[in-house]
Amino acid sequence: xxxxxxxxxxxxxxxxxxxxxxxxxxxxxxxxxxxxxxxxxxxxxxxxxxxxxxxxxxxxxxxxxxxxxxxxxxxxxxxxxxxxxxxxxxxxxxxxxxxxxxxxxxxxxxxxxxxxxxxxxxxxxxxxxxxxxxxxxxxxxxxxxxxxxxxxxxxxxxxxxxxxxxxxxxxxxxxxxxxxxxxxxxxxxxxxxxxxxxxxxx
Amino acid sequence: xxxxxxxxxxxxxxxxxxxxxxxxxxxxxxxxxxxxxxxxxxxxxxxxxxxxxxxxxxxxxxxxxxxxxxxxxxxxxxxxxxxxxxxxxxxxxxxxxxxxxxxxxxxxxxxxxxxxxxxxxxxxxxxxxxxxxxxxxxxxxxxxxxxxxxxxxxxxxxxxxxxxxxxxxxxxxxxxxxxxxxxxxx
Numbered sequence: 296x297x298x299x300x301x302x303x304x305x306x307x308x309x310x311x312x313x314x315x316x317x318x319x320x321x322x323x324x325x326x327x328x329x330x331x332x333x334x335x336x337x338x339x340x341x342x343x344x345x346x347x348x349x350x351x352x353x354x355x356x357x358x359x360x361x362x363x364x365x366x367x368x369x370x371x372x373x374x375x376x377x378x379x380x381x382x383x384x385x386x387x388x389x390x391x392x393x394x395x396x397x398x399x400x401x402x403x404x405x406x407x408x409x410x411x412x413x414x415x416x417x418x419x420x421x422x423x424x425x426x427x428x429x430x431x432x433x434x435x436x437x438x439x440x441x442x443x444x445x446x447x448x449x450x451x452x453x454x455x456x457x458x459x460x461x462x463x464x465x466x467x468x469x470x471x472x473x474x475x476x477x478x479x480x481x482x483x484x485x486x487x488x489x490x491x492x493x494x495x496x497x
Numbered sequence: 498x499x500x501x502x503x504x505x506x507x508x509x510x511x512x513x514x515x516x517x518x519x520x521x522x523x524x525x526x527x528x529x530x531x532x533x534x535x536x537x538x539x540x541x542x543x544x545x546x547x548x549x550x551x552x553x554x555x556x557x558x559x560x561x562x563x564x565x566x567x568x569x570x571x572x573x574x575x576x577x578x579x580x581x582x583x584x585x586x587x588x589x590x591x592x593x594x595x596x597x598x599x600x601x602x603x604x605x606x607x608x609x610x611x612x613x614x615x616x617x618x619x620x621x622x623x624x625x626x627x628x629x630x631x632x633x634x635x636x637x638x639x640x641x642x643x644x645x646x647x648x649x650x651x652x653x654x655x656x657x658x659x660x661x662x663x664x665x666x667x668x669x670x671x672x673x674x675x676x677x678x679x680x681x682x683x
Binding site for chain 2: 304305307308310311312313314315338339341342343345346347351352353354355357358359361362363365366
């Protein structure tokens with residue numbers, strides 16, 4: 296498509312001043328060097344100036360008076376979602392608030408990420424996540440592969456650890472905890488397998 | 498339309514959705530002149546124009562809760578008005594690719610008359626009436642309602658290219674009809 300073919304259909308909106316920035320730059324640049332488009336634009340300018348619709352003789356008061364009785368029979372339906380949606384549509388100030396809140400969250404997360412790890416933090420085993428049910432320690436020389444095998448064999452998942460005492464907190468299937476603990480204790484590599492909840496004490 | 502004006506309109510629509518009659522009346526009076534001007538280009542009948550405006554604004558009253566802010570309030574209301582006008586003058590909404598030359602014999606003005614402003618306006622009015630309503634609506638919305646082609650596409654519920662095509666046919670037809678009325682640009 297040539298620039299002329301692109302610009303020609305746009306001339307009415309160039310004249311009306313409603314082209315967006317990208318169209319406006321391209322069309323204006325073409326028109327500046329195109330005698331045919333300039334002539335077309337001049338013709339449309341005359342047409343536009345002389346074609347303003349005449350007054351219709353309509354009367355807003357009269358028409359509104361005819362409409363108002365019809366409104367009574369129609370109670371507008373509006374729900375909470377619609378009210379909120381309309382409020383958002385009517386007021387773009389929320390965008391500034393949302394952007395501000397987003398920036399605050401990003402700043403807070405950045406601070407947390409940049410803060411050095413607190414090595415001296417004390418964490419008791421009892422403070423482990425609630426999903427963990429058993430605390431386990433392994434012999435120090437147990438290979439990672441063996442630890443993985445033991446976990447998989449018992450359908451266990453590490454949810455915390457290692458702690459300062461090299462203990463791990465495991466999550467086990469709720470209905471099979473006691474049997475899993477028994478199996479864990481039977482493993483030569485396991486030095487401790489202890490339930491965290493009071494009711495599970497052996 | 499200026500952004501703050503549309504935001505103010507959107508606020509009114511929100512109040513209308515909550516059943517606020519005063520807000521509705523403000524919206525009605527704000528849009529009445531613009532809608533009548535637009536509809537006057539579609540139909541010259543004053544009672545019909547007022548009826549279409551009222552049908553349009555009744556839909557605004559009933560459906561205000563469904564306005565979701567995805568387009569300007571003016572685009573939303575003009576789209577309703579356009580549909581109501583098409584329904585009111587049904588049968589006149591010719592397809593876009595109608596051959597404009599079929600109207601050749603229907604020119605309803607005498608081009609030999611003296612060119613003065615009043616006569617020119619009458620001639621242009623007659624030429625516009627000679628256009629299919631869809632083309633006439635595009636001309637009206639482009640020249641007299643500050644709408645870009647994308648807004649017009651939303652009002653008329655058609656692709657942007659259809660708007661451009663309608664305008665192209667309208668310009669070609671008007672140029673032919675008004676050949677003796679408007680000077681060709683140099």
